[in-house]
Amino acid sequence: MCVGVGSMADPPEAQGLAHYLEHMLFMGSTKFPDENEYDKFLSQHGGNSNAYTDQEFTCFYFDVRNRNLRDALDRFAQFFLSPLVKVDAMDREIQAIESEFVQAAGNDMNRLCQVQCYTALPSHPFHRFSWGNKKSLHDDPVNKGIDMRAKLLQLYHEDYRAGRMKLVILGGDSLDTLQNWVVSLFGQIKEGGDGRLIIHGERRIWEPNRMYRVAAGTEQNLVALNFPLPCLETAYLTKPHDYFGHIIGHEGQGSLLALLRRKGWARSMTAGCGDNGLETNQMLFLFTIRITLTNHGVEHVMEVIGLLFQYLKMLRSLGPQEWIFQEQNAVSKLNFEHFEDPAQDDYVASLATNMFLYTKAHVLYGDYAHDIWDPAMITELLAQLIPVNMRADLLLHRFDKTSSDVQMEPWFETAFTVETIPTALLKLWADPPCVDSSLRLQEPNMFIPHDITIVPSKEDGSKNPSCLLDSAALKVWHRCNPILNTPRVNACFSIMFWPPTKKIIDAVLAELYLIRLSNQLNETLYLADVAKLETSLSLSGYRIELKIFGFSEKLPVLAQKIASQMQNLASTELEFKSSVEVLAEEYKRANEKPIDHAAYLLTQALSKRFWDVDHRYNCLQILAFQDFTKFVANLFCKTYIECFVDGNATKKQALALAKIFKEALVSCPFPLQERPTNCVVRLPTGTSMLYMEKVKCEFEKNSVVHSYFQLGQDRGKDSMRLRSLMTLFIDIISEPFFNQLRTKEQIGYVVDLADEDLHGVLGISFMVQSAKYSPAYIESRINAFIKTIPKMLKDMKDTEFQSHKESLIAEKQGYPSTLIDESNDFWEQIWTHRHLFDTNKHVVRELIEVSKNEMINWCRRLLGARSRLRRHLCIYVVGVNAQEGDVDDPVCKTSSGDQNEPRRTVLIDNLDEFQRNLEIYPVRF
Structure with missing residues (x-):
């Protein structure tokens, strides 16, 4: 159930109210007064529940065993018919909201987002604190004599009405049965409301020509450039923001990111309008470019922004490119036509929101639609990506909090400064005198599939994998999925390599190798990912794990490129130093979240062969370039590969895929008795x-x-x-x-x-x-x-x-x-x-x-x-x-x-x- 009211409806005297009400609806109803009745029932019948509050929507969803769906719906419907909102439950649930707030406060992106909201014009709906906490929802209202239960019920009675609700039910019973359930269980919800609550606000969110420097709590530096655009909800068949988000955020040859990486200024980059309520809403779409900077890049941040505007000038001079739009359209249609079922609860939640955004005919399809080529709209929006329409935020790990001009965001207590961008710099960015010669449009994507023929499952109808080859150097498993009937393949490879010393230095050098390999492959893997051929590379001890998942036609092409780079990895001393910097920052950022830290310590305490991250960091500091080149040269002197090819591939194709890696990486088999093993200690009893x-x-x-x-x-x-x-x-x-x-x-x-x-x-x-x-x-x-x-x-x-x-x-x-x-x-x-x-x-x-x-x-x-x-x-x-x-x-x-x-x-x-x-x-x- 998606309700068309969210945090933007919060009154100034009770910020976080919509979030508070979301929590309270779980706390019992007239028909089912026990506070945990709903969750207990779902738990007993194989189900789960969740909810979230965004800026314009509040969404509640669950899943359950099919035969218990009606009884679960009965309990769910009471959220919207007769919630109790007991005072004692309010007192307890405010503690849950406070805990959620404290958890959010540890996230740098949340802190940056709240600085952006705090510095918005006071009259703008962005100027609010949407999380809510004990201070905003209890302490301050109590001091002002505000009855918070009355506030919650006022919001509920005014906006939790049938006309503001969209319900999606996915079940195994007939549509007639499901419809009858809806009428009988939800039919008494109060009438009223007309779509989502209307929020009034201008596109001008912040004071113009400003750069905000914000203190990061973690080891990261990031520049975020925000451009408010008109609301584009009705342009979902065109998605012009997706078009230039795809181009600006491209990572292939000739891209802005490729140039910034070559200069040693940036590590990663994203561009587009996010799906959260601050970036896409009924007032505006916020197009955001985020660039993760190196320490060197922070020193050149103004030049980084300057190169962005050079790239934008190039795009305007070239004009909209229909072939790029058609590539996006081709991939989106493949994804829609060969839909991979997501988690059912997440799916119905997304559809309920879509019912507010798309026509009935496009509720399922709207997210994928790229049907109408509209170069005029693209040109119009691209003209708004200009310096005077930009807010710049620089998130900094090294931040001088003692400076006299430091301000403090009051909710998350985030330090920041604000400065006016010089007029001369704005003029230079608005019309760069030249464009860097390395910047150019991307080439056509070689990984977009054209043949999606599905292999007949009669070749191997087994539900389980079968072993096709078992040798000293290679073991191959295969299954041609007989049930899901999909044109996709999931290919998994375990590549075990020989550690020369079996000491900590091998572990650190292996991590450096994976960073260099990922950097070397970045442009290739990015193109594959755009074509929905997804790759993951990870390291577990002395085992490299590679997974490739996606449409099967171009998978061998990608595998060949990966295997070739693994064997022939080249590195300059400058690239080595850059990789060392990346790994050092990863080590410093390790275990920043206490939940992850605790899990890490448990693994460390129980694992006999485990290299502590602090010890790895110390080892990294003394490594030389020669250590790395020697390690890489001998990395695959002994190798054992095990692979599993599942899905749309024949036995012959599975063996051919495995052969690519064997020929590239195996010079000598890695004997079983020499392979490192994982050992776990047995805890003492009693x-x-x-x-x-x-x-x-x-x-x-x-x-x-x-x-x-x-x-x-x-x-x-x-x-x-x-x-x-x-x-x-x-x-x-x-x-x-x-x-x-x-x-x-x-x-x-x-x-x-x-x-x-x-x-x-x-x-x-x-x-x-x-x-x-x-x-x-x-x-x-x-x-x-x-x-x-x-x-x-x-x-x-x-x-x-x-x-x-x-x-x-x-x-x-x-x-x-x-x-x-x-x-x-x-x-x-x-x-x-x-x-x-x-x-x-x-x-x-x-x-x-x-x-x-x-x-x-x-x-x-x-x-x-x-x-x-x-x-x-x-x-x-x-x-x-x-x-x-x-x-x-x-x-x-x-x-x-x-x-x-x-x-x-x-x-x-x-x-x-x-x-x-x-x-x-x-x-x-």
């Missing part, structure tokens, strides 16, 4: 281990607790019972865990329960992020909740337990909606050498037999604070609001939340020392 570190970012107020329970090693078919218990446990416990710690106790905004699979060792993690409480207190609440799980399961009705089982079984027995989802599952079985392609079938067989008593005993045995079999490790990432000594906090003296039970916790001071005397799980891959 003891809780604790490791803690501070957050990396100076602005980060959030702390994270990652409480991990090690369950045992995956031994293939012999571990299916363990997998089924783990999966069922997470399905049952996730919602009550969230409800208790997030909804009721408001411990933190992020409350999650997840399974872990680290090199074949299984586990369960309880994770909470909070800016309000210390890590020790957070852990005590996690432990208190865990202590209640056996009783919770015991008290659970047998029908409810069975419903969870049936939902999981239905999920495991269902077909994946996309080729890439299914083939990636198979690929994990291949590269980890498990080869258990029918895992779901075995899990289902075990799930059928799992009883409630077995689940209760399993929980007591592996999670119980008194259990001698429990293997537990807790990670603290301590935010700037918390104290380092939280492990001794008096509220957390026990491992279970019981103040009378002695806590058996060992504090880890050094991870190497911690691992030294621990057993290691037998190596499987």
Whole structure:
């Protein structure tokens, strides 16, 4: 359900009101008064829910098992019929909004966006604080005597009306049945409203000719150039902004980015109108060019902007190019005609928004449409990409906050300065005297497919991969997908190379190699990506993983270019130094998000062969160019390749594709006994281990607790019972865990329960992020909740337990909606050498037999604070609001939340020392 009202409707005295109301509609209704009834019902029946508030829209969506759709819709409809909006629930939910705000405050792009809103003209709808927080929605209104419940209900009664709502339902029942449900369940929604709420505002958002310098909290530098354009919603069949966004943001030869990279000034670039409500709305479209700068580029930022205007002058002189538009049209039509199903909940949410934007005939097609070539409109809009219509923002890692002209954005407390761009510079940019000779239009894209013939599935009708070749240097797997019938292929390659020293220097040099390879391939991979032939390159230990996904016709051409560059990678000393700078910044930015930091520390604590990012950074500082060239020269002296080709390819084509990489990269096979292995330590039983570190970012107020329970090693078919218990446990416990710690106790905004699979060792993690409480207190609440799980399961009705089982079984027995989802599952079985392609079938067989008593005993045995079999490790990432000594906090003296039970916790001071005397799980891959 998309409601045509959002944050731009917030009154000045209650900024964030629309977001607050979105939260409150989840908190019970007259018909279903329990606050967690909706989420609990979805959890029991294989479903999930979400919502978001944008500038003009508020969208609510869910998915659920098909046979439970009507009952879920009944609960969903009550959001829009009779929400309770209880005062006590308001008090608790304002804490969730505050936690969400604190989480958003750690993101540089959010901080920049809020500076842009804060510096907008006071009369403009942009001049507001759309996130909302405790101050804007509670403290300030209370001080002014404002009744916030009355404000919420006023917004609800005035704007949550049928005429302002668009509903999309995707279900397995007939359209007549679905329509009858809509009439009976939603028919009593109040009438009124006429489309989305009208917002009045001019295209002039900011004072002209200004540059804002903004303090970044992370290791990045970025210049953002914003050009307000007229609203282009009605031009969706033409999409002129897409046309010149595609050209300006191009990364191929002759592009602006190619020139900036060659000068060493920029790393990446995007151009276009984003899909958020600030960049595309009923008042205007905001065309934004964002360029990620090197440190050297910051020093030349005015020249960077000057080169942009040179490029724009070239585009105006050449005029609109129809062949470029037709290339966009061809790719869009292929994507629409061979639609890859996205997640169903995301899909219905996008369609509900589309119903506001497109005619009925184009609700499905509007996002893809490039039907009308309109060079006059392109010329008209291009004429508005001029200096006097530009706002410039420079996001800087190095920012002098002591300067007398520093201002402070009050909500996120972001420091910034503002300066007037000199008139002489504006005149120079408006009409550059010349255009750099290296700037030119792109060439036609060689990767756009023309033959989309689908291979007959009768060649190989197997649902599982089959091995076509197994040699000392190469192993090839193949499947011609018999179900999805798509012209796409997913080709996955694992390329294991020989590490000369097996020390940290090899790991760092391998990362430098991947950066140089990515840079060398950038223009090629960009063209392929435009043609929807997507590539990912990653490094895992001494294994390069390459994935290519897209239309099959041009995939061999791309593979040949990638293999050739991998073998013949050339590098100058200047390019080496640039790669070192990139990697150094990646190391510095690592673990900026506390959730990621905690997951990293868990992996580091459990992995026997792991190079710490700080140690890698130190190693990087002493590397010489000669070290790199020697490493590259010997990189593939011993190689082993394993690949899987899935989808629209014959066996012959799969073998030919694998042969491309074998011929380019294999000079000598890499013997099995010499290949590096991944080892995981076995945690001690009956003891809780604790490791803690501070957050990396100076602005980060959030702390994270990652409480991990090690369950045992995956031994293939012999571990299916363990997998089924783990999966069922997470399905049952996730919602009550969230409800208790997030909804009721408001411990933190992020409350999650997840399974872990680290090199074949299984586990369960309880994770909470909070800016309000210390890590020790957070852990005590996690432990208190865990202590209640056996009783919770015991008290659970047998029908409810069975419903969870049936939902999981239905999920495991269902077909994946996309080729890439299914083939990636198979690929994990291949590269980890498990080869258990029918895992779901075995899990289902075990799930059928799992009883409630077995689940209760399993929980007591592996999670119980008194259990001698429990293997537990807790990670603290301590935010700037918390104290380092939280492990001794008096509220957390026990491992279970019981103040009378002695806590058996060992504090880890050094991870190497911690691992030294621990057993290691037998190596499987």
